[in-house]
Amino acid sequence: MLDIDDIGSAIRELERCAKLGLVGAMISVYPAEDKSYDRPEYEPFWAAAEALRMPLSLHIVTNRPSAQSGEGDGALRTLDGPLDYAALANVDRWVRMSLARMILSGVFERHPQLQVGSIEQEASWASHFIERLDYTYTQRPQTGGYRYGEDLLPSDYFHRNVFISFQEDAVALRERQFIGVDNLLWGSDYPHAESTFPRSQQILAEILSDCTEEEKAKIVGGNTARIYDLG
Numbered sequence: 363m364l365d366i367d368d369i370g371s372a373i374r375e376l377e378r379c380a381k382l383g384l385v386g387a388m389i390s391v392y393p394a395e396d397k398s399y400d401r402p403e404y405e406p407f408w409a410a411a412e413a414l415r416m417p418l419s420l421h422i423v424t425n426r427p428s429a430q431s432g433e434g435d436g437a438l439r440t441l442d443g444p445l446d447y448a449a450l451a452n453v454d455r456w457v458r459m460s461l462a463r464m465i466l467s468g469v470f471e472r473h474p475q476l477q478v479g480s481i482e483q484e485a486s487w488a489s490h491f492i493e494r495l496d497y498t499y500t501q502r503p504q505t506g507g508y509r510y511g512e513d514l515l516p517s518d519y520f521h522r523n524v525f526i527s528f529q530e531d532a533v534a535l536r537e538r539q540f541i542g543v544d545n546l547l548w549g550s551d552y553p554h555a556e557s558t559f560p561r562s563q564q565i566l567a568e569i570l571s572d573c574t575e576e577e578k579a580k581i582v583g584g585n586t587a588r589i590y591d592l593g
Contacts, residue, residue, distance in 0.1 A: 363388045366407055367397070373410045385590045386417045388481075392425035392456035399460050400467035408473045417477040417525070417589055425456040454480075454487040461524060465495060465516045468508050470523040477589055479525040482551060485534035488526055488541045492517045521545060525589055529558055532569040538577070546581050547589070 364387050366372040376387055393399065411418055457480045470476060480488075495516035520542075527547045528534055534541060548566070551557040558565045570578050586592070 366390075366393075366404070369403060369407050372407055376407075376410055376414060376416060380414045380416055384416075385592070386419060387411070388419040388421050388424070390424045390426050391420040391422065391480075391483075392460050394426045397426075398463050399469070400463035404469075405472070408469055408476055412473045412476040415475070415591055417479060419479050419481045420457050420460055421481040422453055422457075422483045454483045457483050458487065458491050461520070462491075462495060465519050465524075466499065466508060468510060470519040471510050471512060471514070474522070476523055477525060478523060479527060479547070479589070481527050482529070482549075483526075484531040485526040485528040485541060485546060486531050486537060488520075488534070488545075489537040492520055492540065495520065525585065529556065530565050530569055535569050535573065535581075538573070538581075543577050543580055544585055547586050548582050 364372045364375055366389055379387060461478070461480070464470065464478065499516050521544070525545050525547055526534075526541070527549050529549060529551050534546065538546060550559050550562050552559040566582065570581065573581065
């Protein structure tokens with residue numbers, strides 16, 4: 363887990379972790395509002411993660427509270443303690459905002475080998491998200507927005523540079539061709555309460571029932587091995 367408020371310190375820690383044999387790092391799914399991931403000061407950090415081949419994870423409920431929205435911004439609980447179900451139902455908002463800012467500001471055009479993943483936020487949201495990225499880039503009037511130098515669309519960068527972990531999102535599997543079979547990574551989230559354990563085999567059999575054997579192999583393990591260079 364990296365604190366990237368200090369970019370130099372974060373790069374040094376990333377290098378130290380790589381030397382220890384770790385194969386990835388986690389940063390906030392959504393930083394403070396004045397530190398969004400489309401800002402130029404992150405460029406050395408993206409370059410370091412790319413050079414070290416260290417995928418970056420954007421994990422659920424790691425968004426940073428902002429002064430405007432108050433203490434509860436980064437949590438899934440209301441002020442009096444119980445779970446805020448409205449926030450839980452919309453928890454993917456933060457990762458969509460961060461990924462959109464990275465994609466639409468050209469981070470992945472400048473760092474083509476950088477890999478960034480959504481962790482534990484399920485995956486079916488990605489289908490609509492990808493369509494909206496391309497629509498916004500191609501159909502909305504451009505008033506100074508970033509334009510790619512290469513002949514690609516936001517969806518191309520999503521498919522090349524973004525991965526999504528999920529646990530039991532059957533809807534995402536039905537949309538796998540649009541989201542990208544190579545972009546989906548299954549995980550059980552053991553031993554948390556929402557884990558598929560001890561019914562992982564049963565759940566996988568159900569949600570992967572329409573997948574080919576090749577697709578199953580990629581989603582259940584092959585994509586993870588490739589992205590994290592596990593050999």
